[in-house]
Amino acid sequence: MWAKIVSIFLxxxxxxxxxxxxxxxxxxxxxxxxxxxxxxxxxxSSKGGSSKEQGDA
Known part of the structure; x- marks a missing residue:
C-alpha cells in the first residue's frame, strides 16, 4: 500500500x-x-454571521 502511494508521488x-x-x-x-x-x-461567510460590519474586504 505505502509503496504504491510513494510511487505515485515519485x-x-x-x-x-x-x-x-x-x-x-x-x-x-x-x-x-x-x-x-x-x-x-x-x-x-464567517464574518457575515457576526454583528460586525464588513469593512473594505
Whole structure:
C-alpha cells in the first residue's frame, strides 16, 4: 500500500521536474488563485454571521 502511494508521488515529482518553469508558474498561480477565492469566500461567510460590519474586504 505505502509503496504504491510513494510511487505515485515519485511519478508526480518526476513529471513536475520535467515541466518548463513557465508552465510551473502558471500551475502555481492557478492553484493560488483558486485557494485565494476559497479562503475569501470562507472569510466573508464567517464574518457575515457576526454583528460586525464588513469593512473594505
Amino acid at each position: 511519478s508526480l515529482f518526476e513529471t513536475w521536474s520535467k515541466l518548463p518553469d513557465e508552465t510551473k508558474e502558471k500551475i502555481i498561480d492557478s492553484i493560488v488563485d483558486v485557494f485565494s477565492d476559497l479562503f475569501r469566500q470562507q472569510y466573508r
